[in-house]
Amino acid sequence: MKETIFNGSAGEYFKIWITNLFLTIITFGIYSAWAEVINKKYIYQNITIDGHRFDYVAKPIQILKGRAIGLMLLLLVGILSVFNPMLYVLSLIALFIATPWLINKSLSFRLRMTTYRGVSFDFRGNYKETFLYFMLLPILSIFTLFITLPLFQKFGAEYSINNYSFGQKTFKSKLNAKEFYKAYLFIGIVFFVISSLSGFIFYLFPYAGIVILPLSYITLIVSFSSIWTSIIRNHTFNNSELDGIATFDSKMDIVAYTKILFTNVLALLFSLGLAYPWVAIRNIKYLSNATSSDFNDGVDSVINNSIKNDSAVLDEVAGAFDVQL
Amino acid sequence: MKHAGIYYLANSTKYYLAELEVKDDSIKIFNVDSDKLIYKANVHELINEISIQGNSTLIRFPDGSSFIPDDPSLKWEWDSLSSKLIRKITNNLKSLVLIILLTPLFLFFALFYGMPFLSSEIANRVSQDSKEVISTNLLKKLEDEYFEESKIDYLEQEKLKKEFHKNLSDLNINSDNYRLMFYKSDIFGANAVALPDGTIVVTDQMISKLLNSPNLIMAILFHEVGHVEDNHGLSQIIQSLGVGLIITLIIGDAQGLSDALVGSGFVLVQQSFSRKMEVEADIFALESLKKLEMPVEDFSNALESIMDLDEDAYSPYKNYLSSHPHTKKRIELAKEYRQ
Numbered sequence: 001m002k003e004t005i006f007n008g009s010a011g012e013y014f015k016i017w018i019t020n021l022f023l024t025i026i027t028f029g030i031y032s033a034w035a036e037v038i039n040k041k042y043i044y045q046n047i048t049i050d051g052h053r054f055d056y057v058a059k060p061i062q063i064l065k066g067r068a069i070g071l072m073l074l075l076l077v078g079i080l081s082v083f084n085p086m087l088y089v090l091s092l093i094a095l096f097i098a099t100p101w102l103i104n105k106s107l108s109f110r111l112r113m114t115t116y117r118g119v120s121f122d123f124r125g126n127y128k129e130t131f132l133y134f135m136l137l138p139i140l141s142i143f144t145l146f147i148t149l150p151l152f153q154k155f156g157a158e159y160s161i162n163n164y165s166f167g168q169k170t171f172k173s174k175l176n177a178k179e180f181y182k183a184y185l186f187i188g189i190v191f192f193v194i195s196s197l198s199g200f201i202f203y204l205f206p207y208a209g210i211v212i213l214p215l216s217y218i219t220l221i222v223s224f225s226s227i228w229t230s231i232i233r234n235h236t237f238n239n240s241e242l243d244g245i246a247t248f249d250s251k252m253d254i255v256a257y258t259k260i261l262f263t264n265v266l267a268l269l270f271s272l273g274l275a276y277p278w279v280a281i282r283n284i285k286y287l288s289n290a291t292s293s294d295f296n297d298g299v300d301s302v303i304n305n306s307i308k309n310d311s312a313v314l315d316e317v318a319g320a321f322d323v324q325l
Numbered sequence: 326m327k328h329a330g331i332y333y334l335a336n337s338t339k340y341y342l343a344e345l346e347v348k349d350d351s352i353k354i355f356n357v358d359s360d361k362l363i364y365k366a367n368v369h370e371l372i373n374e375i376s377i378q379g380n381s382t383l384i385r386f387p388d389g390s391s392f393i394p395d396d397p398s399l400k401w402e403w404d405s406l407s408s409k410l411i412r413k414i415t416n417n418l419k420s421l422v423l424i425i426l427l428t429p430l431f432l433f434f435a436l437f438y439g440m441p442f443l444s445s446e447i448a449n450r451v452s453q454d455s456k457e458v459i460s461t462n463l464l465k466k467l468e469d470e471y472f473e474e475s476k477i478d479y480l481e482q483e484k485l486k487k488e489f490h491k492n493l494s495d496l497n498i499n500s501d502n503y504r505l506m507f508y509k510s511d512i513f514g515a516n517a518v519a520l521p522d523g524t525i526v527v528t529d530q531m532i533s534k535l536l537n538s539p540n541l542i543m544a545i546l547f548h549e550v551g552h553v554e555d556n557h558g559l560s561q562i563i564q565s566l567g568v569g570l571i572i573t574l575i576i577g578d579a580q581g582l583s584d585a586l587v588g589s590g591f592v593l594v595q596q597s598f599s600r601k602m603e604v605e606a607d608i609f610a611l612e613s614l615k616k617l618e619m620p621v622e623d624f625s626n627a628l629e630s631i632m633d634l635d636e637d638a639y640s641p642y643k644n645y646l647s648s649h650p651h652t653k654k655r656i657e658l659a660k661e662y663r664q
Binding site: 025026060084274 | 337
């Protein structure tokens with residue numbers, strides 16, 4: 001088993017991050033494209049497996065162009081929403097139709113800009129299936145009162161992993177819907193316990209509401225996020241492989257991760273955001289430590305087969321709409 | 326001098342433990358095991374790479390292959406100017422301290438002064454035609470969701486409209502763009518709303534609270550005219566777009582968790598603008614009363630009659646979340662103004 005090692009330090013990252021933020025502000029946001037590349041490069045380059053580091057290879061100028069175009073499109077939609085409701089509705093419909101394409105493009109961009117040992121990752125999803133798994137099925141699950149939603153999410157996760165690739169090798173994944181249902185069950189139980197507990201305290205001491213309500217809100221969000229990430233990440237990593245050459249292992253612990261996320265949110269709140277670098281480094285350190293992989297000699301002969309950088313601007317426009325899975 | 330590191334072939338996971346030698350403008354890579362030369366390049370052919378503080382700096386060769394030295398402190402002469410500059414800034418304690426102090430300060434000014442200024446400048450340049458389009462849409466939405474037909478007597482409505490327009494022309498304000506409308510609204514309660522084009526909506530609930538004192542109604546209307554004259558509504562729309570943009574730029578790629586934080590920060594900033602505008606509109610109303618030689622107490626009396634003062638006293642924290650300044654403070658301001 002090969003450990004994932006993260007060497008980033010909060011102090012070092014803070015220096016880089018605050019300098020980037022400063023330059024972004026005094027350039028009215030133009031520098032944000034460089035800031036994004038530098039921040040990501042710092043993080044990626046500090047993740048190593050088997051003595052080799054990851055890298056983020058996007059060019060700031062591509063990102064800047066993409067953001068500029070994306071921003072103008074969003075602005076246009078914003079202006080339409082005020083001046084011309086008819087065209088606004090039409091543009092929303094167009095956006096809806098374009099969404100699967102946007103998802104594919106931005107995911108593919110993010111992965112292609114990620115390299116390990118000089119070879120890129122990629123996502124090769126197609127319009128039809130992305131539409132089916134990420135839009136149609138989740139909407140249809142309303143008619144089953146969301147009972148089938150976890151099952152559909154399992155399909156979606158399998159679909160995306162099976163279309164991830166590293167060089168010419170594709171990932172393969174066989175997942176179990178049980179784990180997705182388990183995650184929802186845990187979330188449901190935690191929701192019930194925390195909300196009734198905080199409701200009870202609020203009932204006894206109404207004046208404590210100013211503390212209790214935000215605190216329980218944060219606790220809820222943090223524990224949902226921790227439960228989901230831990231269960232689903234462990235399950236998908238442990239049941240995915242890179243076409244005969246690598247297997248993965250994730251050992252996240254819900255309680256430990258909840259503690260990290262919870263203190264992260266408090267640190268962000270009380271530092272008015274200044275603790276962001278520390279928070280980010282802590283989070284990645286935990287995720288790295290929980291992850292290991294095993295691979296054979298096949299990993300030495302992976303080659304890049306997608307040398308297509310021409311659509312980068314288009315991809316970053318897609319990224320500007322921030323479609324996240 | 327030779328530097329140990331890893332040499333990666335182009336577009337492949339294949340690599341060699343290697344040593345790099347720089348002599349004048351030429352770069353040579355040797356295989357550590359066999360000591361054989363595996364690659365040769367000229368410094369001027371290198372592909373530009375961003376070097377990151379604290380990490381080994383990758384050298385990318387024209388054929389796509391690359392070399393990563395083991396020593397992270399190793400920096401190259403051919404590094405780009407921007408990389409060198411940033412290294413200088415981050416390594417210099419003075420400049421770092423300066424940045425740490427200036428960044429929050431700049432951010433504060435950008436959010437609380439820059440954006441409000443910029444958005445009111447933009448709002449002031451929007452034509453009356455555009456304002457009418459926006460207001461028509463807004464009014465339609467309000468009519469659909471919150472407003473019902475007014476039960477106020479038609480003659481009473483006409484009387485108020487006439488007096489309102491007369492006051493406007495006495496104040497030397499072009500009254501053509503102004504339009505007074507009456508609606509019943511349970512959700513809005515006793516309230517008045519100004520739309521960007523000069524349409525001012527008054528609720529039945531407010532009229533019935535102030536029916537016996539039309540001067541008090543006028544005082545409230547002057548407050549709304551203040552909003553229209555200073556383009557507050559539009560400024561606010563533009564501000565909310567701008568502030569959202571600034572906040573996402575800063576915490577853009579933070580994890581989903583930060584959404585809640587971004588949201589609450591957004592509300593705080595928005596509400597602070599809003600309170601500032603309310604004060605401006607209050608002052609406008611007081612000045613108008615003065616110009617018309619009406620008693621300035623009319624405004625504080627009107628506030629007292631339509632606001633529920635007890636409810637306002639509930640919590641000190643509410644101050645930061647409220648879109649309006651504390652009613653008691655507004656009344657105090659009005660009383661100070663008299664002197």
